[in-house]
Amino acid sequence: xxxxxxxxxxVQQELPKEKQQDVTRELKANILDQLDALQExxxxxxxxxxxxxxxxxxxxxxxxxxxxxxxxxxxxxxLMPLFRYTLAMVFGILFLIQLIQSSLLWLGNExxxxxxxxxxMAGGYIRDATFAFSAITLGFWAIGxxxxxxxxxxxxxxxxxxxxxxxxxxxxxxxDIFTDLATYLFLLxxxxxxxxxxxxxxxxxxxxxxFLLQAFSPLLLLGIALxxxxxxxxxxxxxxxxxxxxxxxxxxxxxxxLAWTSPFYSGVPEQLPWLTMEQxxxxxxxxxxxxxxxxxxxxxxxxxRLQRM
Amino acid sequence: xxxxxxxxxxxxxxxxxxxxxxxSSLKAPHYGYSLxxxxxxxxxxxxxxxxxxxxxxxxxxxxxxxxxxQGEGRERRYYQLSxxxxxxxxxxxxxxxxxxxxxxxxLEH
Numbered sequence: 001x002x003x004x005x006x007x008x009x010x011v012q013q014e015l016p017k018e019k020q021q022d023v024t025r026e027l028k029a030n031i032l033d034q035l036d037a038l039q040e041x042x043x044x045x046x047x048x049x050x051x052x053x054x055x056x057x058x059x060x061x062x063x064x065x066x067x068x069x070x071x072x073x074x075x076x077x078x079l080m081p082l083f084r085y086t087l088a089m090v091f092g093i094l095f096l097i098q099l100i101q102s103s104l105l106w107l108g109n110e111x112x113x114x115x116x117x118x119x120x121m122a123g124g125y126i127r128d129a130t131f132a133f134s135a136i137t138l139g140f141w142a143i144g145x146x147x148x149x150x151x152x153x154x155x156x157x158x159x160x161x162x163x164x165x166x167x168x169x170x171x172x173x174x175x176d177i178f179t180d181l182a183t184y185l186f187l188l189x190x191x192x193x194x195x196x197x198x199x200x201x202x203x204x205x206x207x208x209x210x211f212l213l214q215a216f217s218p219l220l221l222l223g224i225a226l227x228x229x230x231x232x233x234x235x236x237x238x239x240x241x242x243x244x245x246x247x248x249x250x251x252x253x254x255x256x257x258l259a260w261t262s263p264f265y266s267g268v269p270e271q272l273p274w275l276t277m278e279q280x281x282x283x284x285x286x287x288x289x290x291x292x293x294x295x296x297x298x299x300x301x302x303x304x305r306l307q308r309m
Numbered sequence: 310x311x312x313x314x315x316x317x318x319x320x321x322x323x324x325x326x327x328x329x330x331x332x333s334s335l336k337a338p339h340y341g342y343s344l345x346x347x348x349x350x351x352x353x354x355x356x357x358x359x360x361x362x363x364x365x366x367x368x369x370x371x372x373x374x375x376x377x378x379q380g381e382g383r384e385r386r387y388y389q390l391s392x393x394x395x396x397x398x399x400x401x402x403x404x405x406x407x408x409x410x411x412x413x414x415x416l417e418h
Contacts, residue, residue, distance in 0.1 A: 025384075026341070026361070026365070026386050027361065029340070029383065029384060029385050029386060030340075030342055030357065030361055032383060033342030033383075033385070034342055034357065057356065057357065057358075058357055059358045064358055067358055067359065067361075067362035068361075068362045068365060
């Protein structure tokens with residue numbers, strides 16, 4: 001009988017408090033009935049052997065307890081899509097906030113290098129994301145508890161409002177939108193910080209190149225607006241594609257103009273004393289032309305997509 | 310098809326049918342072991358680890374009434390269909406018969 005009591009205690013331990021007494025009482029009664037039946041079928045078995053056989057048949061205590069009281073997931077299945085979407089949005093926004101904070105730190109402090117800025121950003125992001133994850137999970141857990149197991153089937157949806165998604169590429173990934181937003185915000189900070197900030201530690205641009213960069217700022221603002229539009233409507237339409245194509249074409253033009261602006265730097269930075277001014281300018285031109293390839297590739301991609309729509 | 314897939318599908322197929330079989334068997338009062346015996350005699354083999362929790366779930370849903378009784382020097386919990394359970398059984402039986410008559414010709418092809 002010791003084995004039976006141990007089994008019941010193990011099952012009890014896995015059950016919610018309010019069910020412990022009642023379930024184990026009933027389970028014990030059922031097991032005793034099974035033991036009686038087994039005694040009739042196999043009279044030669046000892047008590048211990050019969051108990052062992054019946055318990056083996058019932059399965060491990062944890063499994064048995066979960067059959068009586070199935071474990072409920074922290075986030076209910078019905079809320080899972082919304083939970084994942086909320087997490088993705090919040091993580092994206094936190095990334096942007098962290099990017100802005102770290103960029104301001106980098107631009108405003110001579111002692112903070114690029115690596116330190118990235119470390120600050122990664123550390124801050126992990127801290128904020130962990131907090132956000134915990135808070136959102138707890139929030140959804142509370143909502144799930146409030147709703148219970150009530151089925152919330154939507155009956156008022158209109159099929160006519162379904163998005164016009166005919167091709168797989170029309171879906172826009174959240175990560176792509178937030179990457180674009182982060183790029184635009186970072187560039188805007190880089191360009192405008194010297195105007196509003198205390199000092200300029202990392203960038204020593206000529207007045208001419210700085211003026212050009214500032215003149216291109218509306219393009220970056222346009223990019224932010226376009227990303228906001230994409231956040232609202234998560235698939236490519238003809239209008240959105242045309243806007244994106246136009247924006248990227250303008251960005252290519254702006255970067256190419258910038259590449260041929262000379263001189264770009266007002267002098268060789270202290271950190272790169274082995275470079276001549278000519279080599280520095282050539283490196284900048286090549287780098288900018290390589291950067292221009294990215295929006296250039298998007299122009300070609302969007303053009304081809306527009307042809308296929 | 311792997312044996313695991315077959316087991317999973319068999320389990321899904323049996324799940325609903327078992328509820329019907331249990332409800333139907335509990336028109337008369339039964340305790341856990343006697344219910345299992347009755348089902349087994351009718352050709353429905355169900356292990357205790359599935360049956361006992363299933364009966365409790367049905368009772369929690371108000372489909373079964375239960376009471377503890379003393380007998381043969383031991384206490385046992387007896388279950389029987391409640392009024393709600395009886396109504397549900399009538400509807401489920403009709404549903405089962407419709408499905409069965411529709412499935413029959415399909416399975417013969």
